[in-house]
Amino acid sequence: MSADSEMFLIRVPASTANLGPGFDSIGLALGLYLEVHGSLSDHWEVIPLSEEMSVFPGDDSNYIVQIAKKTAASYGKELSPCRLYVSSEIPLARGLGSSASAIVAGIELANLVGELHLSDEEKNRHASLFEGHPDNAGASVYGGLVVGLHTEERTDVLSFPIEGVKVIAVIPNFELLTEDSRNVLPNSLPYKEAINGSAAANVLLAGILSNDWNLVGKMMQNDRFHQPYRAGLVPHLAQIEEVVLNEGAYGTALSGAGPTVLCLVSAEKAGSVISSLTEIFPDFQVKELQIDNDGSHTAILSEEEKKELNFIKS
Ligand SMILES: Nc1ncnc2c1ncn2[C@@H]1O[C@H](COP(=O)(O)OP(=O)(O)OP(=O)(O)O)[C@@H](O)[C@H]1O
Numbered sequence: 679m680s681a682d683s684e685m686f687l688i689r690v691p692a693s694t695a696n697l698g699p700g701f702d703s704i705g706l707a708l709g710l711y712l713e714v715h716g717s718l719s720d721h722w723e724v725i726p727l728s729e730e731m732s733v734f735p736g737d738d739s740n741y742i743v744q745i746a747k748k749t750a751a752s753y754g755k756e757l758s759p760c761r762l763y764v765s766s767e768i769p770l771a772r773g774l775g776s777s778a779s780a781i782v783a784g785i786e787l788a789n790l791v792g793e794l795h796l797s798d799e800e801k802n803r804h805a806s807l808f809e810g811h812p813d814n815a816g817a818s819v820y821g822g823l824v825v826g827l828h829t830e831e832r833t834d835v836l837s838f839p840i841e842g843v844k845v846i847a848v849i850p851n852f853e854l855l856t857e858d859s860r861n862v863l864p865n866s867l868p869y870k871e872a873i874n875g876s877a878a879a880n881v882l883l884a885g886i887l888s889n890d891w892n893l894v895g896k897m898m899q900n901d902r903f904h905q906p907y908r909a910g911l912v913p914h915l916a917q918i919e920e921v922v923l924n925e926g927a928y929g930t931a932l933s934g935a936g937p938t939v940l941c942l943v944s945a946e947k948a949g950s951v952i953s954s955l956t957e958i959f960p961d962f963q964v965k966e967l968q969i970d971n972d973g974s975h976t977a978i979l980s981e982e983e984k985k986e987l988n989f990i991k992s
């Protein structure tokens with residue numbers, strides 16, 4: 679990017695992680711978006727366009743800018759400052775990958791403004807290093823279902839487009855930080871438990887890739903890695919599970935670190951599952967979310983597209 683008058687758009691999807699037993703290795707991109715419109719400027723400025731974004735700093739201490747600067751610095755580059763307009767549909771600290779979306783937006787910003795020419799694989803490596811695991815990060819970069827292993831040495835992630843299932847998210851009216859939700863996890867697991875947990879994750883994946891959603895649902899109820907330990911933090915999980923399984927949903931799981939609960943259902947059952955959940959949990963948001971099979975996206979806007987943006991400061 680060179681011309682001062684150019685305006686760019688970075689769009690990053692939300693994500694759900696784990697799907698039950700796929701702890702820290704399976705993620706799915708969802709159709710809620712973090713959007714950053716921006717252009718070069720003489721200093722860093724971050725302008726919130728949605729209410730939740732207004733809690734974050736308006737200068738270069740903003741997380742998205744920090745990630746962008748660190749990414750560029752790892753290639754020996756210093757980024758030209760930008761004015762950024764940030765809006766997000768992704769609720770914060772609810773298990774829908776808000777932190778990973780901010781990280782991926784920062785990496786896309788560095789890539790665009792610093793002309794780093796990163797591949798998706800490189801973006802995902804950076805994002806997984808910042809986030810610590812590849813499930814949300816990979817889903818936000820690649821879109822679709824991602825399956826990955828992230829270690830200090832390398833990050834291997836594959837992504838698959840997903841169709842043929844409906845996703846309903848039950849989003850509580852309180853936050854749960856990933857850090858707090860990870861603090862209740864044990865340091866070790868008995869060998870047999872680990873084998874059963876790993877087998878459930880393998881069958882979950884085989885079920886997804888064969889479109890056997892009934893089997894996927896069964897495996898979602900077979901997590902050994904995190905949900906049993908997080909149950910005390912998310913008492914609504916068991917209640918929601920009971921309601922939606924009675925309604926004929928395929929399965930439920932904690933979305934990421936919670937507190938959101940994810941339900942997978944057929945197109946036929948989606949309406950009745952949403953009605954029951956809305957009635958029984960009036961304080962929670964019950965939303966059908968689309969699956970995003972495209973991942974993060976950047977574009978330089980045309981003059982016509984720029985004229986349509988009513989928030990731009992002259
Ligand atoms: N757009 C953003 N700009 C700056 N910081 C953000 C942004 N989005 C998220 N964050 C930071 O990430 C925190 C939430 O991250 P956390 O990992 O706890 O939850 P999550 O990513 O929403 O859920 P999960 O990781 O379970 O899917 C917020 O409290 C905030 O500090």
Ligand SMILES: N[C@@H](CCO)C(=O)O
Nearest residue numbers: 695701702856934935
């Ligand atoms: N796999 C992660 C996702 C949340 O960042 C967890 O469940 O803690």
